[in-house]
Amino acid sequence: MVGLSFEEAVKLHGHKGPWLVLGYRAGLYAREFLKPTGIHDLYCIIHVPMKRPYTCIIDGVQAAACCTLGKLNIEVVNSESNLIRLIFINTKTSRKIELKLRENVAELINSLIKDLAGERDLENITDDVIEDVADEIWRRNIWELFEKL
Known part of the structure; x- marks a missing residue:
């Protein structure tokens, strides 16, 4: 079973953002750990606040898992x-x-956005800032982002 590449996930979602990265990384890890063989073998339950940007994690999971x-x-x-x-x-x-x-990941993302945005109005962040934050989240070790329960 093969999910979408990250580039394909970005196309599906519409842009490269840190919350998409989080869902994609979690989905990849789950696939590697659980080793499903067919497209119906993996089931996911996501508990998430139903508001953006948090829900972007869902698209990452769909693409990777x-x-x-x-x-x-x-x-x-x-x-x-x-x-x-x-x-x-x-x-x-x-x-x-x-x-x-x-618990610190949302704060980390917001802090990275503020650092990269500089003096820009936080309500009008450019795509390049969001993509840079996504790249930084991608580079982090998965266990800095998630804990296994």
């Missing part, structure tokens, strides 16, 4: 808090992994 709304092998649950958890289950083997976004 092949868990999609169309195949009904993804479930999105509104998280009332800012807690973001991703539960991946191999439906053939019943093995699962649960990843929780570390």
Whole structure:
């Protein structure tokens, strides 16, 4: 089973952003760890606040893990808090992994945006700033971003 490349994920989502990167990295890790063989073997439950930019993580998971709304092998649950958890289950083997976004990651992303934006108005951040932040998140070790539960 092969998901979309990251470049294809960016096209699907519409732009390269840090929250897309987070979902993509989590989906890749789940695929490597759980080793599904077919496109229906992986199921994902995402607990996320239902507001942007947090929901962008969903597109990353869909692209990397092949868990999609169309195949009904993804479930999105509104998280009332800012807690973001991703539960991946191999439906053939019943093995699962649960990843929780570390609490400091949203702050890290906002801090990187402010640092890179400089004196620019934060309401009108340019795509190049968001892409640079996405690149920085991509370079981080996955365990700096997520913890395994």
